Amino acid sequence: MKYLIVAGARPNFMKVAPILGAFSKVEGPDVKLIHTGQHYDRAMSDSFFEDLGIPEPDIHLGAGSGSHAEQTARIMMGFEQVCLQEHPDWVVVVGDVNSTLACSVTAKKLGVRVAHVEAGLRSRDMSMPEEINRLCTDAISDLLFTTDEIANENLRTEGVCSDRIDFVGNTMIDTLLRHLERARSFPLPDGLEQGHYGVLTLHRPSNVDTPETLRPLMNVIQEIAESIPVVFPVHPRTRKNLETFGLLDSAAVGCGIRLVEPMGYLRFIGLVSHARFVLTDSGGIQEETTVMGVPCLTLRHNTERPITCSMGTNYLVGTDPAQIRATAQAVLAGEMRAGAVPPKWDGKASVRIVDRLVGLR
Numbered sequence: 223m224k225y226l227i228v229a230g231a232r233p234n235f236m237k238v239a240p241i242l243g244a245f246s247k248v249e250g251p252d253v254k255l256i257h258t259g260q261h262y263d264r265a266m267s268d269s270f271f272e273d274l275g276i277p278e279p280d281i282h283l284g285a286g287s288g289s290h291a292e293q294t295a296r297i298m299m300g301f302e303q304v305c306l307q308e309h310p311d312w313v314v315v316v317g318d319v320n321s322t323l324a325c326s327v328t329a330k331k332l333g334v335r336v337a338h339v340e341a342g343l344r345s346r347d348m349s350m351p352e353e354i355n356r357l358c359t360d361a362i363s364d365l366l367f368t369t370d371e372i373a374n375e376n377l378r379t380e381g382v383c384s385d386r387i388d389f390v391g392n393t394m395i396d397t398l399l400r401h402l403e404r405a406r407s408f409p410l411p412d413g414l415e416q417g418h419y420g421v422l423t424l425h426r427p428s429n430v431d432t433p434e435t436l437r438p439l440m441n442v443i444q445e446i447a448e449s450i451p452v453v454f455p456v457h458p459r460t461r462k463n464l465e466t467f468g469l470l471d472s473a474a475v476g477c478g479i480r481l482v483e484p485m486g487y488l489r490f491i492g493l494v495s496h497a498r499f500v501l502t503d504s505g506g507i508q509e510e511t512t513v514m515g516v517p518c519l520t521l522r523h524n525t526e527r528p529i530t531c532s533m534g535t536n537y538l539v540g541t542d543p544a545q546i547r548a549t550a551q552a553v554l555a556g557e558m559r560a561g562a563v564p565p566k567w568d569g570k571a572s573v574r575i576v577d578r579l580v581g582l583r
Contacts, residue, residue, distance in 0.1 A: 225245070225310060225313075227241060228313065230321025233319075234319065239275065239397050241314065241339070241572045241575055242277070254310075255279045258297045260297065270486065273401070295324075297321055298324045305334060312337055313335070315337070318353075318359070322355050323354075327362065337367060340367070344376045347524045366382065367578075369392040369529075369564075370392075372532075391566030392509060392571055393571045393572050394509055395568075398513060401491065410493065410496060414451060417496065418498060420446065421452070423504050440469055445547060446547065452479050456483070494511065495516065499516065500519065502519070508534075512561055515561060522541075533563075537549055537558075
């Protein structure tokens with residue numbers, strides 16, 4: 223049996239790494255890693271591959287950036303040739319990026335079975351490209367690997383047959399648990415003490431692409447940083463907009479915000495694990511903080527990971543400065559719930575996935 227494992231963006235690497243590791247322990251399967259090149263920064267990609275122990279991709283499509291249509295089309299054209307040359311039995315896609323959609327559609331039109339890892343997540347926000355990718359990929363996939371019971375119910379509500387749904391857990395948590403002890407051993411940036419700083423990540427276009435949204439966010443974070451230092455690994459898109467909107471100097475001077483360059487996986491996880499709280503608009507960080515027991519203030523009005531709110535340490539605070547300020551104050555006062563780890567987030571999701579795929583001959 224031949225399996226093509228697709229990754230296109232940095233979060234994908236965290237999800238495919240343990241799957242590749244689980245396949246390596248099984249005799250027989252022919253497994254190849256396909257890197258679409260949807261996100262490609264040499265330094266960052268090399269760091270992720272080294273940190274996560276991922277082998278060099280067998281095939282690199284080099285799709286690059288562009289509009290959603292341009293990027294998706296380039297990935298489809300390149301991946302079609304890969305499928306025609308490799309004749310896979312299964313294509314395994316992860317997450318919700320353009321590569322996920324492009325490769326699943328291409329494979330299905332060639333009659334290749336598709337497995338979607340992290341299926342069934344829903345934000346109910348059709349303005350998010352990721353939501354469109356999730357819905358379309360789930361609709362055509364032959365096997366849907368889910369992270370929690372909420373995702374299972376979403377799929378059943380959409381009419382998916384139960385025999386296509388397999389609740390396996392969370393491969394991103396597999397990666398986290400494997401590397402967490404090592405990540406915690408990295409030294410903190412100078413001047414920081416464990417439990418006495420916050421971490422900020424900010425990159426979603428809805429938050430950073432207009433000064434009307436970005437300025438009030440930075441203002442309230444500056445207020446919070448007067449009480450506790452806030453470390454801000456700045457995404458390139460966000461840094462560019464901070465400069466364009468004249469906010470970079472005010473963000474870096476005269477307050478407790480510490481702007482730093484983007485970090486590799488291990489250093490970032492180590493930083494988060496020792497933080498008092500995290501402010502973010504990311505998806506995966508909501509899951510990682512839940513497992514690490516770190517309060518997470520999500521700067522969005524919806525989440526495709528609601529179990530992190532109902533069970534974990536995540537709080538949807540939106541972009542209203544008053545709500546962000548009040549929740550941060552509650553965290554600093556120790557008034558937040560402890561949270562719990564969702565079922566099957568135990569580091570074994572990838573083994574369950576590979577066992578199922580290898581058993582389907």
